[in-house]
Amino acid sequence: MSELANQMDNLNLGGNNGNGRGSNPRSSYVPPHMRGKRSGPPSGSFDGNGGDFGGRGGGRGGRGSSSFFGGGRREGFGGRREGGDGRTPRGVGRWVNGKHEPAPKNEQIELQLFGTAEDPSFQSSGINFDNYDDIPVEASGNDVPEPISDFTSPPLDELLLENITRARFTKPTPVQKYSVPIIAAGRDLMACAQTGSGKTGGFLFPVLSESFANGPAPVPEQASNYYIKKAFPTAVVLAPTRELATQIFDEAKKFTYRSWVRPCVVYGGADIGSQIKELNRGCDLLVATPGRLSDLLERGRISLCNIKYLVLDEADRMLDMGFEPQIRHIVDGCDMPNVDNRQTLMFSATFPVDIQHLARDFLKDYVFLSVGRVGSTSENITQNVLYVEDYDKRSALLDLLAASDDGLTLIFVETKRMADALTDFLIMQDLKATAIHGDRSQGERERALGAFRSGKANLLVATAVAARGLDIPNVIHVINYDLPSDIDDYVHRIGRTGRAGNTGTATAFFNRGNKNVCKELVEILTEAKQEVPAFLTQIARETSGGGARGGHSSRGNSTRDYRRHGNGSSGSSYGASGRGGSSYGRGGGSGWGNSWGNSGSSWGNTGNSGSSAASNSWW
């Protein structure tokens, strides 16, 4: 990065370049990577609208239902037990006479699911993985169970442990250390942990471990009388985007290997008929986007009456204005067991206080877990903020790309139109770019992501649709070409790099049009021990009360379990018994210091005050 920093220092990207507007990048600007090269048209191998690279789902992005998940294989369930041809499908175990019968090992499937240690398309933990041990963890609530320190059996199921080893995970991340015993103890959980720190395993491991040990819930009597086949999952994971749902499903396939648990995924924009076919072959763990799940519930293809575990991944996003009505319909308006008869688990890297407040409706006596300061960014990510006027952004981007190391770069813009326009521009510059946003078809989105994962296109221009949860190995640089208007979105976006202990770089183009996030950006940079440019401090000083989350101008409001630090009305007796409210990790009880600000002082608005992600339409 120092080389990059030097090169950036030599650029004149600021607003102090005279009128600057006279420069037309297309006609006069020669990007550094083209200087000294022949000029001419782009290679022509990409389409002008984001390109279609390679086959569907390159690398780990490969999708679709794998053949080894065909057929049902349990006893006692009306009509769909042993595989249709009488044989148990490869890699799929059974639950027989109250016992788990894992399937025989299969090398081919193992290679497909777990790859090899040398394969770069499988994320491996990085040099800073051990630093996670130093991150302070706070768990608050009644009688919080002790964390585990290693992956062992017990408490984890033996088969799950084997799959964890196959995935080359040698020790749990902090969120996993805590979530395993908390969920095993039957508790609800709201877990906040930094991006890329293993939250998916944080819910999959305990849910699967318990499921492997306890077997399926019996399907209700009337199920076999239904005119149509219905799936009766025991766990449902809700995620905000198709890509994230698919990714969670891929992870679930790894960790359910050889077990009786059959994962399925349903999301909008894809053929519902083939999803129904998959559901009919058995579905124990369902990963879904809310819209498609509602549709399938209405069609009577899924019953939630057997749900033991409800997981909301990116929970703050799932409960903001865009998704809350759908989530309420799924949770309260269908046949899901009520809050006392299921476990509800929420995970995210950010958890604004107003959304925490809203989340109470879905939880009972929950443990609030925060790993690192909630909403903070990982110190594995080097963050740079450059002052760039809008009209200079294209030139600045090309210079930045020319100075970047090899690897994948994710470029965030605010609108779908901008995503297409910028991708087109990059392709015209002979760069290998593609785009992902909500106006592209499902096939185009999958192909774009596949091309990016495989490196066929090393630049992905994205709207916020790619901001959350996506885990793509070798993303070395995230560029906020347009800064988001909500600082939490910034946290999620830059979290696409620097994952699992790897390092990464994030660069943001800032100008006075972004002054609403200035103060919070300064806080984020300071917390993560990053350099704060003087212009940012100056503008933050000029800007008063510039928070994006209506009324909450300081991140101090959205950083901790509001039950302990706010004056909300739930008022449970936390800390009264057991270890409620203890602090763990570095510095023991003092790990959090006194820097929490005026937590939760202004309640009342349980709605979504100012979230910019109010609907999906701008994705």
Ligand SMILES: Nc1ncnc2c1ncn2[C@@H]1O[C@H](COP(=O)(O)OP(=O)(O)OP(=O)(O)O)[C@@H](O)[C@H]1O
């Ligand atoms: N215990 C572990 N050891 C090594 N690698 C791990 C471990 N747990 C998870 N990982 C890897 O870390 C990466 C990030 O994990 P994951 O996607 O679950 O993060 P996350 O916290 O959900 O991130 P985000 O907030 O962006 O959704 C993944 O590639 C995953 O395979």
